[in-house]
Amino acid sequence: MTGRHDRNTGPMLTSPRCGARTRDGDACRAPASSGKSRCRMHGGGRRCGAPKGNQNARKHGGFTREAVAERVQVRLLLDEAQGLLQKLK
DSSP states (O other): OTTOOOOOOHHHHHSOBOOOBOTTSOBOOSBOOTTSSSOGGGTOSTTOSOOTTOGGGOSSOTTSHHHHHHHHHHHHHHHHHHHHHHHHO
16 A cells, blocks of 8 residues: 555545635645634634733834824825825926
8 A cells, every 4th residue: 555545634625725825826725723714824823913912012112003193194194285286286
């Protein structure tokens, strides 16, 4: 029996696949985690991501509510100034 095995691989082969794309644009071939659409490597693992209030995940404060709101206001102001300049032309 060279090259063959007697393992039961049917459930593995018929399980839903991960919906993520590789860098080549092909689909990930790993099985999706139970009840999820992604495999364990693409975010389907249990409790993936930083825990709520994780102080280790805070590096620079660029994504705090205040910083994001400030960037939105600056973008609106710049858009308004751009519109005024277009009207003056």
